[in-house]
Amino acid sequence: MTVDPAGAVADAHRREWAAVLAATVRVTRDLDLAEECVQEAYAQALTAWRDGVPARPGAWLTTAARRRALDAHRRAAVAERALPLLVVDDVAPEPWGPPDDLLALLFTCCHPALTAEARVALTLRLLGGLSTAEIARAFLVSEPTMAARLTRAKKKIAAAGVPFRVPGPAEMPRRLGTVLAVVHLVLTTGHTAPTGAGLVRHDLLDRAHDLARLLRSRFPGDADVAGLLALVLLTDARRATRVGADGGLVLLADQDRSRWDTGMIDEGRALVRGALTARPVRRYAVLAAVAAVHAEAPTFDDTDWTEIVGLYDVVLARWPSPVVALNRAVAVGFAEGPAAGLAALDALTDEPRLAGYGYLAAARGELLRRVGRHREAREALEEAVLLTANDVERELLAGRLDALG
């Protein structure tokens, strides 16, 4: 009996892409060649799996991709190489078992010698299996620009000798921090897409989920890793309720909390409880705790805003950030009233890193409206409309402007 294997291949692409690619990189020692071989293996699966999907699709794909890689190597053995081969250790340096190719690929993509933009783009391409066009759209650049960024990053990895390896214990804390920042950026970019018609980029949120789970499986004792997975779960638990039937943005205050994913919330809360006990306090644990306070409130009016302000104070004391300060000011606006929120916000209006940041103008507009300064509220909201490139967010702001009359 023959079946149409397209669904199984798509499913394997979603689940196995990163592991198959990572195992193939070890053979090719060349990121581009590995990508080609893996793509060909998936194409081969479309016909080969007509007679039945293998019991372990990932193993089948890895074998197929590696076979192609060995053929390509034999062909290339005589040809001149433009770039040196990737530095891959011959023996497993990790004392606890076989080399962890998937983790090595992640740490290679997130190497500090690459720019922050390149790290996240490479991670989405090589571990997330996203196309160049999809990544370009997520970061407001053209497809050729993103293609050039990916090519430049791969070239630097090869030419500068960025190793394909899980860092040793001495380097690990610093290197893990870089990886966590990349996953956090994938989460925030997916949560509210910076551009386009949809509010949420489901592909990015799914990848943030996978990456956070991968890290949790490899670093079960790390409180930042636990905090980041909790943040992903507690944020993602609201995914279905953030967009209304008409495609419009539904604010936290108006979301149907009975439709929040309680499984994700329970798992996230348990992770937060554990992560918060770590000393010194960890940034992602506290950020996840903020999300947990929201998740625990039965209604918006029950939200413990004083607790949220306190958690933001903990973050700001150790890791000052204008964006966190803005979130804190909004929380103050609920905990102590809009006048207090405005005062907290005023301290941020000269912050150069928030210039051109639409959320500052939007938050100001909302607080000004609540204190009855409608003319200034209108100006702030008009500014916010100009600064957002997401259609769904712009729609919401336009609605608020109309409501001001």
Place this chain on the structure above:
Amino acid sequence: MGRYLILLYEDESCWAAVGQQETEAILAAHGRFREAHGDVLRGGGWLHPTATATCVRGPGGGGNADAEGFAAGEDALVTDGPYAETKEALGGFYLAEVPDLDSALALAREVPAPFGGVEVRPLRET
């Protein structure tokens, strides 16, 4: 294995301002660095300040007047001084042969450069 040039970029005015005792202390730190990593270091040097530099700039750079496309007899321009006035200038270098960039960066972290920092550049293997 790869070869990496570790370039020391430091504020020359700081070097000019420090006394002999501190200069000797920094040089001693370099001595200790070289001793600790003699197995991977392939060379190095300490440069005179940029005020001693002379630039040779031909049409096309490097005084390469014979290269294709240049008018016959057009000579390279020799001028005093570095290309650009920058606060931090190249003051020295090490050449190291190590397995990968992580090893090169680990080495670079130990290079004494109290008045600036270092840049790590892979060498092309031809």
